[in-house]
Amino acid sequence: MPTDKLYYSDSYVTNFTARIVSSVALPSGQSAVILDRTAFYPESGGQPADTGLIDGFRVLDVQEKNGEILHILDTCPKEEKVTGTVDWARRFDHMQQHSGEHVLTGAFGKVLNASNIGFHLGQTSSQIDLDIEVLTAEQAAEVERAANTIVFKNTPIHIHFIDSSGLNKFPLRKQPTKHYDNLRLIEVPDFDCCPCGGTHVASTGEIGLIKIRSWERKKSGIRIDFVCGLRALADYQEKNETVKDLSGKLSVPPAELSSAYDKQAARLDTLNKELTAAQKELTQHLAHKLYSQSQVSGDWHIITYTQTNISPAALNDLARELITHPAAVALLAGSNADNTKAHLVFGANPTLTDVNMNAALKVALPHINGKGGGSPQAAQGGGSNIAGIRQALAVARDFLLESK
Ligand SMILES: [Zn+2]
Known part of the structure; x- marks a missing residue:
């Protein structure tokens, strides 16, 4: 005898007694228990499985395999007669989302003549795939209005069991994809009717608010993301808090948040441009000062310079500026803000042909425990030993002078 599916005729049964028909010890150490009747919904049709307790033991998962409903438990109950308790909060949440899917699908059909080609009930939101190419914000809003109007009408949701001959009555x-002797139909009168094995609320009012959160283009059409009932409330609460927070920070009412953001973004853009110009000027001044203090050796002007709290990019900018000066040979080193990384940037004025900055870098890198490379004119690298920076610059300078 197949398991009597109590949830088929009544989604509100949460406590029931049953008899264990068989049980199997799984390789994982868990047990799979088959009952003569159950209110536990097995994962199927895009709806996750119920959880709960059987004789006080946690039901971790429920799966339907080869027509049998397997209750996966950590421990198998000892008695043959057991009591099952379905986790109602989780079940009711699934009922709200799943029933909402039917109503929302009905609304998409009525408003846009769109068909539902896929459904997934997720942990925080659910998705419906639709066979349409585009969805505008106005269309989505109209569909939401149509769906929520059915919610507010509190229409009863009917369950019908029919055979194939009864199909044309609905x-x-x-x-249905195959022939059924006993097909279960879910009907929201004058709105939506389809074969479904899931758990639903008794009337549309229990779904609560239906809200489309977003949508995206998929290969097969449009995928919408939506929430219903308590999930919609939680979503609204979270978004309201965010809007309140931003509204306070920017000192504007919610309706002006977007334009306030645009103003801030434009201001930031201007400041960034001003900052870039100021940094460039500062780099030019520093380069000029360092060049004037450079060590002259033959026809070279050698600059060795170390700065803490500087990025490799800023050190590069300084090197680029320095080597525009005649005969400049720049050996620069820096460390990042939290003093965990050392960087070396070596460069020479392009007219100098008797330097090899890459070779100088290679002798310097071991002192900062680093890696890097480059060309005879420019080379750079980074490493982890900040304490070795001074020594790295000294050996690089000595190397260049000896190889001259
Ligand atoms: Zn359904």
Whole structure:
């Protein structure tokens, strides 16, 4: 005898007694228990499985395999007669989302003549795939209005069990994929009717608010992301807090948040440009000062310079500026803000042909425990030993002078 699916005729059964028909010890150490009747919904049709307790033992998962409903438990109950308790909060949440899917699908059909080609009930939100190419914000809002109007009408949701001959009595939006002797239909009168094995609320008012959160283009059409009931409330609460917070920070009412953001972004853009110009000027001044203090050796002007709290990019900018000066040979070193990384940037004026900055870098790198490379004119690298920076610059300078 197949398990009597109590949830098929009544989604509100949460406590039930049953008899263990068989149980199997799984390789994982868990047990799979089959009952003569159950209110536990197995994962199927895009809806996750119920959880709860059987004789006080946690039901971790429920799966339907080869027509049998397997209750996965950590421990197998000892008694043959057991009591099952479905986690109602989780079940009711699934009922709200799943029933909302039917109503929302009905609304997409009515408003846009769109069909539902896929459904997934997720942990925080759910998705419906639709066979349409585009969805505008106005269309989505209209669909939401149509769906929520059905919610507010508090229409009863009917469950029908029919055989194949009864099919043409119902305006099905989706035909069954195979022949059934006993097909279960879910009907929201005058709105949506389709074969479904899931758990639903008794009337649309229990779904609560239906809200489309976003949508994206997929290969097969449009995928919408939506929430219903308590999830919609949680979503609204979270978004309201965010809006309140931003509204306070920017000192504007919610309706002006977007324009306030645009103003801030434009201001930031201007400041960035001003900062870049100021940094360039500062770099030019520093380069000029360092060049004037450079060590002259033959026809070279050698600059060795170390700065803490400087990025490799800023050190590069300084090197680029320095080597525009005649005969400049720049050996620069820096460390990042939290003193965990050392960087070396070596460069020479392009007219100098008797330097090899890459070779100088190679002798310097071991002192900072680093890696890097470059060309005879410019080379750079980074490492982890900040304490070795001074020594790295000294050996690089000595190397260049000896190889001259
Ligand atoms: Zn359903």
